[in-house]
Each structure stands twice: as C-alpha cells, then as structure tokens.
Amino acid sequence: MRSTAAQYWTLTKPRVVALIVFTALVGMFLAVPGLPPLKETVLGLLGIWLAAASAAAINHVLDQRIDAVMARTHDRPLPTGGLRTTQAVVFAITLGVASMAILVFLVNPLCAVLTFASLIGYAIVYTGWLKRATPQNIVIGGIAGAAPPALGWSAITGTLDPHALLLVLIIFVWTPPHFWALAIFRREDYARAMIPMLPVTHGVTYTRWQILLYTVLLVLATILPWATGMSGLFYLGGALVLGVVFLWYAWRLLDPPDEFFAMRTFQYSIVYLMALFAFLLLDHWLMPWLQAAPAMQLQAT
Numbered sequence: 001m002r003s004t005a006a007q008y009w010t011l012t013k014p015r016v017v018a019l020i021v022f023t024a025l026v027g028m029f030l031a032v033p034g035l036p037p038l039k040e041t042v043l044g045l046l047g048i049w050l051a052a053a054s055a056a057a058i059n060h061v062l063d064q065r066i067d068a069v070m071a072r073t074h075d076r077p078l079p080t081g082g083l084r085t086t087q088a089v090v091f092a093i094t095l096g097v098a099s100m101a102i103l104v105f106l107v108n109p110l111c112a113v114l115t116f117a118s119l120i121g122y123a124i125v126y127t128g129w130l131k132r133a134t135p136q137n138i139v140i141g142g143i144a145g146a147a148p149p150a151l152g153w154s155a156i157t158g159t160l161d162p163h164a165l166l167l168v169l170i171i172f173v174w175t176p177p178h179f180w181a182l183a184i185f186r187r188e189d190y191a192r193a194m195i196p197m198l199p200v201t202h203g204v205t206y207t208r209w210q211i212l213l214y215t216v217l218l219v220l221a222t223i224l225p226w227a228t229g230m231s232g233l234f235y236l237g238g239a240l241v242l243g244v245v246f247l248w249y250a251w252r253l254l255d256p257p258d259e260f261f262a263m264r265t266f267q268y269s270i271v272y273l274m275a276l277f278a279f280l281l282l283d284h285w286l287m288p289w290l291q292a293a294p295a296m297q298l299q300a301t
Ligand code: HEM
Pocket: 015, 016, 019, 020, 023, 072, 138, 139, 141, 142, 143, 145, 146, 171, 175, 178, 179, 182, 270, 273
C-alpha cells in the first residue's frame, strides 16, 4: 500500500510534468541573451509546474472511470480508492489557485493568462470533451501540452514571441508520433474504454502512416530554429541526428520487427524531445563562444 503522499504525488503525473517544465525552462533561457532573471525564472517555473500538476490531477478526476477499465491505468489513486474524489478535487484546486496567485502577482499577467488557458485546454477541453469525441483529440488537445516554451518565454519577457511559437510548433507536431505509438500498443485498452483513439477508429496501418507523416513534419519543423537564426549549427546538427533516428523508427514501424516496437518508438519519442531541447539550450550557451572564436583567432594572428 503506497503512502497518501505518494498517491497525491502520482496525481501530478510527475514525469510528464518534469519534461513539460524542462521545455518551459528552455523557453526562458532562449528568451534573453545570457541568463534570465532569477526571480522570474524560479517563480515562473513554480507557477507553470503547479498549473500542469493541477491539470494532471483534474485529468485523474474526470478520467477515473476510463482509467479503471484500462490495464495501463487501473492502479491509479482514484480507481483503487487510494484517494477519494473530493481529496483529488481539493488538491487540484489548491495547486491551481497557488499557481495563478504566483503567476499573476509575482510574474506577469500574460504568463498567467496563457498558463491558465493551457490548464483549461488540457484538463477540460481535452480530457472532458475531445478525448471522448474525436480521433483528432490529441492533435487539437496537444496545443496545451505544447504551450510551455511560450509560457516560460512570456514569464521572462512579458510578450508572446514568434520564436517561442516555433518551439510550441515543434512540440505540437511531436505529440502525434509520441502518443499514437503508445496508442497502437495499448489499442485494446482504448477500445475497451470506448475512447476513439486513432488506432481504434482508423486501424493500426493508417495510424502508422500518420506517425510517419507527422515525424517528417517534425523533422522539417526542427530546422526552423536554425533557419530563422534563433539557434546555430550545433543545434541543427543535433536536431538532424535525432530526427534521422526518429524517422528510422517511424519507417520501421510500418513493418515492425516485433509487437513491442511501437512501445520502443514511444520511449524514443521522450528521449528525442528531452535531447532536442537540451541541444537548444546548449547551443544557446555555446553560440557566443562559437561566434567569438574566429574573432579571437584573428586577434591572435
Ligand atoms: C495531448 C498530448 C499528449 C498525450 C495525449 C500524451 C500521452 C501520454 C501517455 C498516455 C503517456 C503514458 C503515461 C503513463 O503510462 O502513465 C505519456 C507518457 C509520457 N509523456 Fe506524454 N502525452 C502528451 C503530451 C506530452 C507532452 C507535451 C510531454 C512533455 C513535453 C509529454 C511527456 C511524456 C513523458 C515524459 C512520458 C513518460 C512518463 C513516464 O514514464 O511515467 N507528453 N504521454
């Protein structure tokens, strides 16, 4: 039996939210030359983390009947009775209110509004409506999960920058291969719960082609930070290597070597996004050094 604290922690989907917060952090670092101001960085991350955790807890509340019939999710705190619905609702509201208080009063109103829209987008629009309504659920709902780089950026600058939207676009296009690979492996779960995920409504072969299509779009989208001058060649090299590996997974998935290959593709999607954003960050730090190096060589001669 897990402790009550561990059950609450599970409600926040800690690993998904950790990667979400990392993408927000990268948005913050890319927003300004050098280091972003400490106060906005720390409080902005705290506010975004609390909002995402609140949204995740609401997802557990609204999905508890679905979660109870799926093998992957049946042991979550609400289906098992580890926590009562009222406990989860109070927890979600507390996190949400704390997040908004921090962002409105200590960061800036734009960041607060965008973060609130993402919270509602995931917790209510995706979970409460789209997930049950259309196989395009995760494509449209993916906007909320993709928003954090823009949330981070706006926490630092108080503006919505086109470069931040490029990072949002990358995660938006990444979401379908990320999720549909898992959904192929778990399609019987979704069929049993009567959730219209793409492999259930359109079949596995169609979903595999859609994964390949979105992976091609993803690789093209990842060229844009370099093409628009936001990132340098170090980033581009990393993005292309990661992208070629993703394309290889998506291509092999059309005729997979075993039934677990879709799951391996899903796992790679997470490594991919983590590494891609790490490349953005490293490139941002390295760029001044790389640009200064030829000038220093000239001075030496
Ligand atoms: C609508 C958009 C998305 C959908 C439908 C989706 C769906 C899923 C699902 C069903 C899982 C398996 C969770 C589990 O077994 O507990 C998962 C795992 C994961 N997702 Fe997503 N995801 C989305 C967006 C994102 C975003 C935006 C990120 C991060 C930027 C992300 C990061 C992760 C990570 C890190 C895991 C692994 C969690 C673990 O190992 O416990 N996902 N996703």
